[in-house]
Amino acid sequence: MSNTSPPTQGAGFGDCLDCELYGEVLGENVSLGHGVDSGARIHDYQYGGVLYQAAAPVDAVYFIRSGIVKMVKAGPAGEQRIVRVLKTGDIAEIESIISDTFEHTAIAVGTVRACRIPVELFRKHVAGSAQIQLRVLQKSLTDLREAESWFSQLTGNAASARTRMARLLLCLRVDAGDRIHRLGIADMAAIVGINPVTVSRIISEFRRQEFLSKGGLHATAQRYFRANVAALENIAREMPKSPCSDLSDVAN
C-alpha cells in the first residue's frame, strides 16, 4: 500500500529522440520522425511504482531504458504471479498488437527509467515498416522462449524448492558476473510459486553456506546479491532421483 504510487512517477523530461536504445530495438536506421510531437516521453519510476495496471485499456507500450520491471499476472482465483521480469532493452506489452487491454500489471523493481511510446504510434510504426515488424517479432519470440524457460526450470515439484531457487537466482544475474538482482522475498516467491517463508529459509541457507552474500546496497531499491555462481549451478543441476526415468524417453 505504501507503493500504490501514481502510474507515472517521474516527470517526462526530454524526448525519445536521443534514445539510442530505442533505435537499437526498433531498427537502427529507421527514421521514426518522432520529434517533439511524437508523444514518446521518458518517465522515471521508483521502487514499487506501477507502469500500468492489468485490464486497463492499452494506451502505450514501454521501452525499458534501465532498471527491472516485474510483470504480474493474476490467476483465476485472484492469486498473483510474476510471469516475467523485464530488463534493460525489453519492451513491455508488445501484446498491444493483438489486445486492447493490458495483460499484466507492470511494477518497477528498483529505480526504472522507461520510454513511454503511445500505442497508436507504436502500431503505426509496426504496421508501416517490415523492418520494425521483424524486430518486434524477434523480441516477441525471445520473450516466448524465456517464458517457456521459466516454466520448465522454475516450476513443478520435479525439482525441490531449493533447486528452483538456485535456478531463479541464476536467471536474475545482472550480466555474466556474480551480481544478482535482489528481489524482495515475496517477489521471488511469486515467481517460483512457493511460500515466501520457504524462500527466506532457502536464502538463509545459501547465505550460511556462503553461496550468497549481500552485494552493494544503497537504498531499499536497487539491491544486489553477490553469488558463488558455480555452487548455485551445481544445485540447479540437482535431480530429484534417478537420472531421468519419467520422460527420458521423450515419446511417451
Add this chain to the structure above:
Amino acid sequence: MSNTSPPTQGAGFGDCLDCELYGEVLGENVSLGHGVDSGARIHDYQYGGVLYQAAAPVDAVYFIRSGIVKMVKAGPAGEQRIVRVLKTGDIAEIESIISDTFEHTAIAVGTVRACRIPVELFRKHVAGSAQIQLRVLQKSLTDLREAESWFSQLTGNAASARTRMARLLLCLRVDAGDRIHRLGIADMAAIVGINPVTVSRIISEFRRQEFLSKGGLHATAQRYFRANVAALENIAREMPKSPCSDLSDVAN
C-alpha cells in the same frame, strides 16, 4: 520406447495447395506460389510419433491441421516438461526465425496431420510479406500469452494440485463444449509439474464425484473426457486461504 517412432510417420501425400488452413494462418489472399515444387508436404503421425527432436537443426516448421501435439522442453537437470500443446491451426516452431535449432521436442498426442513447411520457404515468405509477418507476429504473441497463462494458472503451490488439475482440464477443452482432450497421466503430470501418481488420484477423485467421465474412445489415441465444466470451474476458482492477501496489493 514403444513410441520411438521415426520422425515422419505417414507418407507425404498431396501438396499444401489444397490446405485452406494454411492460407488462413499465413494470410488469406496470399499467393504463396507453393506448387508442386514448393516442398511443403502433408504428413501424418500416430500417437507418440515425434515431429522433431529438440536441439536438432531446424529444417522445417509444422502447421497443425488436426490433432494435438505436445511441446516438450528439458530442464537443466534433464527433467522434461511439457510447456505447451499445439492444437489445430497452430504453427510449431515459429522460433525458427530466431534460432537454428529446435527449442522443443514435438510429439503427437493422438493422430496428427501436419503440413511440413521447409524453413527456407517459411523464412522467405515471412521476410517477403509484411502481411504474413504480421500474422506470424500475432501467432507468436498468442503463444506467448498462452504460455504465460499456463505459468500463472497451472504452476506453483499457491493453488492445490487438485485446483491446478481442474484448470488444466479446462485448458484442454476441445472447443466450448464438455469434451476434454484426454492426455496420458504422465503427460498431464509433465504439464502441471506434479507426480503422475498424484494426477491419477485426482482424476480418480473427479470421476468418483462424477465431474469427469470417459468420453468416446476408440483407440489408445484420440481419447476424450466428458466433463462437468461448471463443477471444474468451481474447483479452478478455489483459493488456498484468505481471499487474496499475499500480493492483493499488486505493488509489493
Add this chain to the structure above:
DNA sequence: CGCTCCGTTGAAACGAATCAATGAAGGTGG
C-alpha cells in the same frame, strides 16, 4: 495365453505450508 504397459490404489516418509513470534530496517514525529 502370457506378456508388457499404463493406470490405480494403499501405507509410510518427506517437504513445504502454515501459524506465530522475534528481529532488523526505514520513516516519521516528538
Add this chain to the structure above:
DNA sequence: CCACCTTCATTGATTCGTTTCAACGGAGCG
C-alpha cells in the same frame, strides 16, 4: 537525536499435502 511505528525478513514448531515405494488390476498385443 532518539523513540515509535510500520514493513519486511527471519526462525521455530506443527500440520498438511504430495511424493515415494510397492503391489495390484486391466487393456492391448504378440
